[in-house]
Amino acid sequence: MRVIHWFRRDLRVHDNPALQRACRIGDEVIGLVVLHPSTIDRTKQLPRRLRFLLLQIEALKDSLARIGGRLVLRYGLPEHAVPNVVQEWGAKWVTWNEDIEHTDSDRDERIRQSLSAMGCYSGIEQDQYLVPLSVLKASRKEPIQTFEVFYKVWRTHLSEASSSSGEPAPEPLKAGRTISPKSDPFPISTQFHVASDKALPPPGEQPAIRRLERWIEILATPPSPQPAEKRVSPSAAVSSGISPYLRFGVLSIRQCMDAARPLLNQRAREMTRTAAELWVARLARREYYNYLFFHFPRVMQEPFNIELSTIRWETNQAHLTAWKEGKTGYPIVDAAMRQMAIEGYAPQWAREIAAHFYIKDLMLDWRQGMNIFYSLMLDADMANNVGNWQRVASFTPDADPFWRVPNPARFSREMDPSGEYIRRYVPELVRLPKEYVHEPWTLPHRGQTALRFFVGQDYPVPIVSHDQRREEIIRRYRTASHSE
Numbered sequence: 001m002r003v004i005h006w007f008r009r010d011l012r013v014h015d016n017p018a019l020q021r022a023c024r025i026g027d028e029v030i031g032l033v034v035l036h037p038s039t040i041d042r043t044k045q046l047p048r049r050l051r052f053l054l055l056q057i058e059a060l061k062d063s064l065a066r067i068g069g070r071l072v073l074r075y076g077l078p079e080h081a082v083p084n085v086v087q088e089w090g091a092k093w094v095t096w097n098e099d100i101e102h103t104d105s106d107r108d109e110r111i112r113q114s115l116s117a118m119g120c121y122s123g124i125e126q127d128q129y130l131v132p133l134s135v136l137k138a139s140r141k142e143p144i145q146t147f148e149v150f151y152k153v154w155r156t157h158l159s160e161a162s163s164s165s166g167e168p169a170p171e172p173l174k175a176g177r178t179i180s181p182k183s184d185p186f187p188i189s190t191q192f193h194v195a196s197d198k199a200l201p202p203p204g205e206q207p208a209i210r211r212l213e214r215w216i217e218i219l220a221t222p223p224s225p226q227p228a229e230k231r232v233s234p235s236a237a238v239s240s241g242i243s244p245y246l247r248f249g250v251l252s253i254r255q256c257m258d259a260a261r262p263l264l265n266q267r268a269r270e271m272t273r274t275a276a277e278l279w280v281a282r283l284a285r286r287e288y289y290n291y292l293f294f295h296f297p298r299v300m301q302e303p304f305n306i307e308l309s310t311i312r313w314e315t316n317q318a319h320l321t322a323w324k325e326g327k328t329g330y331p332i333v334d335a336a337m338r339q340m341a342i343e344g345y346a347p348q349w350a351r352e353i354a355a356h357f358y359i360k361d362l363m364l365d366w367r368q369g370m371n372i373f374y375s376l377m378l379d380a381d382m383a384n385n386v387g388n389w390q391r392v393a394s395f396t397p398d399a400d401p402f403w404r405v406p407n408p409a410r411f412s413r414e415m416d417p418s419g420e421y422i423r424r425y426v427p428e429l430v431r432l433p434k435e436y437v438h439e440p441w442t443l444p445h446r447g448q449t450a451l452r453f454f455v456g457q458d459y460p461v462p463i464v465s466h467d468q469r470r471e472e473i474i475r476r477y478r479t480a481s482h483s484e
């Protein structure tokens with residue numbers, strides 16, 4: 001029997017529940033990817049993300065070919081493309097993994113019904129979460145709101161449903177042997193001329209797994225505590241860099257958990273265990289924001305804490321452009337924004353300070369900032385993006401109180417004590433000693449002359465005064481919270 005597996009956010013053959021189901025049911029499995037016109041339109045303005053996606057699809061095609069399968073690519077609305085492919089190939093089953101992100105929540109159900117009307121079965125599996133949303137939903141009458149409670153409940157369910165199969169999709173995936181490759185009307189390489197790109201994480205499952213393994217090695221050997229001055233730049237040390245792979249399902253979340261599990265063992269060193277626990281909590285946070293997004297989809301448009309929806313935001317094109325281009329005069333913010341523009345990635349703490357500055361210092365509308373992040377990131381994901389923006393804006397129950405407004409220069413000294421991160425992304429500041437690299441405007445005129453570096457000429461004067469803006473934003477939040 002011929003079965004179609006529809007790849008969505010699961011661009012891998014390893015540990016792929018719906019693909020494995022397809023292989024159990026069928027003796028011929030054909031992989032299908034449907035490029036939605038809105039994805040292409042959206043990503044056309046974001047060439048890096050589109051390239052990353054297409055390179056992953058190419059790599060998937062190769063992975064499938066290695067186990068005797070083939071991949072078919074279609075461009076169009078899935079409502080039309082999936083039934084068309086079923087008809088074309090005479091398939092009796094279609095399998096896919098669930099995805100809560102796409103905005104039309106009934107779409108998959110409509111596709112299931114039209115397949116059923118054609119006499120074709122659908123096999124749908126859960127893939128994206130360590131603890132499926134349905135399990136969490138069943139455990140509570142009312143949705144959980146705080147991360148603290150979520151994490152406790154999530155941990156209690158973790159052991160039941162979180163191991164990867166560890167195996168590639170089993171053979172037989174015979175379609176590649178029985179159908180001429182010439183019949184594929186949509187070869188990726190000729191349609192898109194995708195070239196490899198060194199600025200992107202290397203495509204494919206093996207590089208993703210290697211990145212995860214390297215990270216686990218780092219976690220397993222935490223450095224002995226260092227004075228701040230000697231710390232390795234956090235940009236290099238504090239996170240795994242796997243998020244773009246997780247976003248497109250090149251790596252499964254169960255593979256991540258399985259890799260971390262031995263480090264949580266009682267026999268592991270205490271520092272290792274603590275580091276691994278913290279990392280698992282980050283994996284949980286990803287599921288928490290998906291859970292919130294699922295239960296409260298209104299958060300795309302309005303604050304989770306609805307009281308704060310009356311905050312007055314500013315419209316200031318010059319500030320918006322300066323922020324987006326990394327020219328605010330606050331080096332840590334500028335470095336973060338430039339890293340995102342160059343690499344489509346920034347570690348958590350860098351995104352955090354850039355978003356804080358946008359909301360609390362520039363007082364611009366958080367929804368616009370959120371969309372800009374979405375357009376820049378390789379790992380852009382609605383639930384995680386909106387959840388984090390809501391938290392930074394002090395809207396969600398897990399957020400810091402609104403009056404805690406981080407001072408960018410202090411934050412910078414804490415996270416990048418030597419200034420290495422700043423100098424990497426803001427080359428104008430490369431000659432500045434570490435005493436001034438966080439606040440170039442404090443460099444006395446004599447020093448500027450000696451370095452032939454002039455604030456206002458070689459690097460912007462801060463576009464706002466943090467101290468003044470801090471007072472103003474706190475006042476606005478207070479007014480909004482009392483206005484109900």
Ligand SMILES: Cc1cc2nc3c(=O)[nH]c(=O)nc-3n(C[C@H](O)[C@H](O)[C@H](O)COP(=O)(O)OP(=O)(O)OC[C@H]3O[C@@H](n4cnc5c(N)ncnc54)[C@H](O)[C@@H]3O)c2cc1C
Nearest residue numbers: 239240241242243282286347348351355380381384385388
């Ligand atoms: C304003 C803002 C917007 C963000 N937008 C996104 C987004 O669109 N997509 C996205 O995947 N992450 C987003 N994050 C969360 C976080 O910054 C990234 O997941 C993380 O930096 C990815 O790097 P990593 O894989 O090295 O993370 P690691 O620290 O190694 O963590 C491993 C994985 O855990 C998950 N994770 C870690 N921290 C968070 C978090 N705070 N929230 C949700 N998941 C987390 C991610 O899947 C990540 O890949 C955002 C954070 C902020 C502050």
